[in-house]
Amino acid sequence: MASTEIEGLVQALARLPGLGPRSARRAALHLLKKRESALAPLLQALGAVADRLATCGVCGNVDTSDPCAICRDDRRDPRMLCVVEDVADLWALDRSRLFPGRFHVLGGRLSALEGIRPEDLTIDALLRRVAAGGIDEVVLAMNATLEGQTTAHYLAERIEAFPVRLTQLAHGLPVGGELDYMDEGTLAQALRARRPIV
């Protein structure tokens, strides 16, 4: 129906997460109809990123500079290091603006099922950063999944040897969570980690 070029655009859009074939066509049509206000800006934005895309050699973040904006930011506390599985997790935590320190991206989590071993992640680089000193606290911010927690456990054992405070994100009821809708695992976690009311 449409030309090869338009079909190519629909297919490229359909490969984005969150866009199926139907929404990719809608998005493509939107771009075609709003050439100046949608297609041109997206083209320009993609080009700008493509030209300068880099993986941060320090923390593993993706950015348009190496080291990334976070690692270069002097206002960030270099004594606090937050370890995350993925760049998406780094972005999520950074959006909250609650963590004042720097990050380390593992590039995944240990998984017997998928055959991901310690040497497949940036664990050696993490240990070198910790060994280099100047870090007071390492926050393990793995996902609250079985594999995430296995990874956190493994990292804890490796980092224990260093003179740093080792912490992990709290587990329990999410804000707004109603007990009636919580799974048993969350309830068990929330009960086990209950805290005294001061």
Place this chain on the structure above:
Amino acid sequence: MASTEIEGLVQALARLPGLGPRSARRAALHLLKKRESALAPLLQALGAVADRLATCGVCGNVDTSDPCAICRDDRRDPRMLCVVEDVADLWALDRSRLFPGRFHVLGGRLSALEGIRPEDLTIDALLRRVAAGGIDEVVLAMNATLEGQTTAHYLAERIEAFPVRLTQLAHGLPVGGELDYMDEGTLAQALRARRPIV
């Protein structure tokens, strides 16, 4: 958090229909991580379309050529003309591969509420196409909405004067539709337009 370029990409993606801020970030991250397999192809596809984008001077379709691929296709029956509100409708009908003729895109539908009058649509161009002759049947394929049907009614009155067969899409139960889940309007339409079982 991210650089201006990445933030710009997230914002350009977030303006696509079907992508909110969160899914735009996910899509951006996907592009950043898969530079060769996702970012480069999308950039290339957008560029290829942007360079050649055109609105068909005959039917109003958007394509990378003018006249569009459908109007240039000799295998299409020039004696059948299907009138649609929007390019998205043309694409939807064309995907079904059930209509062998050509199209005419009105560019919207009459709307007292939005102040869209006949002269705001490509109705004059449509009447010129019909008046030029060589067309046996005009199919009015407006949406089954109040405004779509008002538009169809208006077009029918204008086209009546010409020696063509004038038809419209059938209304009734959609395929797989269960009576229990249908709105009253659809049920009323299906009942009113009931057909004898031969």
